[in-house]
Amino acid sequence: MPLTASCRKLPRLEGSTSGDGMHLPKQAVSMARYAELGGGCPRVLRLGLATRGNTHLTAADIAEAVARGVNYLNWCGHDDGLSQALRERLIERRQVVLAMQLQARDAPSASREVEQALRTLATDRIDIVTFYYVEDESEWDEITRPGGAFETLVDARRQGRLALIGLTTHQRTLGAKWIESGKLDLLMVRYSAAHRGAEQDVFPVADRLRVPVVAFTAQRWGALRAATPDDPPGFKPAAALDWYRFALVQPSVSVVLMAPANGLELHENLALLQDWRAPDPNEFEELAAHGRRVRKHAGAFP
Secondary structure, three states: OOOOOOOOOOOEEEOOOOOOOOOOOOOOOOOOOEEEOOOOOOOEEOEEEEOOOOOOOOHHHHHHHHHOOOOEEEEOOOOOHHHHHHHOOOOOHHHOEEEEEEOOOEHHHHHHHHHHHHHHHOOOOEEEEEEOOOOOHHHHHHHHOOOEHHHHHHHHHHOOOEEEEEEEEOOHHHHHHHHHOOOOOEEEEEOEOOEOOHHHHOHHHHHHHOOOEEEEOOOOOOHHHOOOOOOOOOOOOOOHHHHHHHHHOOOOOOEEEEOOOOHHHHHHHHHHHHOOOOOOHHHHHHHHHHHHHHHHHOOOOO
16 A cells, blocks of 8 residues: 555665765765665665756667666656656666656646656556646645645546656755655755755755655756866866765755766766765865855856
8 A cells, every 4th residue: 555644664775884864974984775665666776866857868768777776756747758768678677766847736736747647657666756836825825725636646546547746846844844744745945055945944854754855856957077276286176976876965954866968978977886985075065166166156046
C-alpha cells in the first residue's frame, strides 16, 4: 500500500560517514551514493537526470545514463528522449524511479494530464508527481481545496498508480510550511553553492519530518562555471561535476538533478560516477567562496 505523508519511511542515505546532521558539511570525508525515498520506490543513485523542453538528449543518451547507474529520471512533460526511451523499452522500467512535473491545479485538469503522461511514457505508474513551481499561497490553496489537483494525486496513490506526491518551488519558507501540512511526501527545491538558503529554511524541517529533498540548479544555470570580477588571480572555476559534489555532500539532500543540454554534457557529468568522492575541506571552501561571488554578481536568480 502506498505510504502517506503521515506514515512515511525515513529517507536514508547509504554510504555516508558524515552523520552529524550539520547543514554546512565542511568536514565531510565521503558522500552517500544512494538514497531510499520510500513509497515502494527502488533505491536511487543520488545523481538524478532531468530533461527540459529545450534540450537535446536522445533516447540513446537516456539509456546510456541508466546503464551507467542513473535511475532517478525527472521528466519535463514534453515528448522527448526520456519518454522515447521508455516507449521503445531501451530502459528497464522497474529499475528506475520516474518523476514528472504536474502543471494542473484542479482535479479534472490533473486527471487529464496524468492520463496523457501515462500514455506518452508507456507505463501504468508514475512513481513521483510534483506540483510544478508552486510559488504562492493562493496556488497551494487552489491545489489542496476540494476539487483541487491534490485530490487526483491522492486517488492515484491509493490505486497504486503513484507512489509519492511532491511539490517543486523556489519559495523555501513556503515549501517548508507546506511539508509541515503532512500532505507532501517529497519536496523539490533550488540548492547550489550560490543559493544556500535551504540549509536554514528547508533542511531542518525536512530532516525532522523525514521528507526527501530533491535539489535542482546545482550549477546555477552554468553561472558557477563562469568567472566573476572578484575572483582571485589565477582562479579557474570548477567543472560541472564539482558543483554536483557540493550539493551531494549535503546529507539533507536525497537527489541532486543534473539537466544536461545534450549528450556531450551528459557524458561530462557522468564522469562523476567514476570519481565519486566528497570535496575535501579546502575544496569545499573554494567552491563555497566562488558561490558567494557568483551570488553577488550573477544577478537575479531564476
